[in-house]
Amino acid sequence: MAGLSLAMLSAVAGTATADTLFGSSIYREPADESWPNAIGRHEALFGPLPVLRLFSAGAPQPWTHASLNHGRAVVVSFKLHPPDVLRGLHDAPMRSWFAAAPRDRKVWWVYWHEPEDNIQAGEFTAADYRAAFQRLDRLADEANNPMLRTTQVLMDWTLDAASGRNWRDYYPGAGVIDVQAWDQYNYVAASNCTYQSMEAHEAKRPAYRITQAEGNEYAIAEIGSKECIQGRPDWLTGLGHWARNRAVFVTYFHSTVGGDYRLNDAASREAWRSVTTGSLFSGPPVLTAQAASSVGRTSSTLHCDVDARGSSAQFWFVSWRPNPGGALEWQAHPKVTVTGGLSHRTLTLNGLTPNATYRFNCKAQQESAEQPVTSEYREFRTLP
16 A cells, blocks of 8 residues: 555545434323323433424324423324325314424424324225325425424334335325334344344345435334343444434334333443433544445445544544565555544545455544544455
């Protein structure tokens, strides 16, 4: 690598997105528990919650209701029979509800979350569901409130080839939806009690990739585990690292509906508390070198994920090639400043030796740190 000029290197590129709100669904125990008490109990478990997941079996509650009148961002879903929506039976109350929505906090409103099973059971058609969603979105637009975010929630199971479903059957269109949120489950292999990584799960059920391709914001409306509790804390923190700055919100399903997903063990509670409060993301930068791409005879593109963890740091790539004589060709590439949360950095190298092995890693250093943080190294071989 020695002897490559800066002119032979492309600029270091990177991408980043907005901060993520992490929160929880609110499960009342007992069922008549007051909403202020239920919210307070969840915050005693997980710390101050910037976003709450709330469900209505019918029309949404008024904004004066204790479940909504608390100053936090909300992900609120409701269920109105699609044919009734299309007949205009709910136009007046829903127009009023949208008009009265808060303008000082995000409101991710969801029409009929997880409609797939209802449609399969013949309760209503996919066409009516889509058309009803479109009608409600027009009513929401009349409020002219940028905090109202039209959000669809589907099962990520729908994206699994084994489901036999096509998510587009339920999708009312990019002109309607602002946020595609997903209920994401089945991360545990019960046979050996191992957790699937977020990356592996995304490869099989590509909710994030599909959402990006539609130009929408991505979110996780429900996620939870009820099995193999000993591995759950590490999975929760891994979820936090992966979803941070990819998702606009993530709300853990702290409930006994469909199984006991509650984080009743201390280790899981502390893990999710570190995510919701952000303490997980403080400290030195976190670096992950990714596999090189576009490897040719004389060029290759290097990749690295860097999480500056809310601060500012200098970031750079280092690459090297073992020479036949045993010496190393080593080069530190130009530094750039990274700030905030997760970003993906790339660097294209030209002028490489054909049929040669190269290694690279990435480094980042905060101004107050004496030494940089270094990722693991990656290796690639140029083409003959």
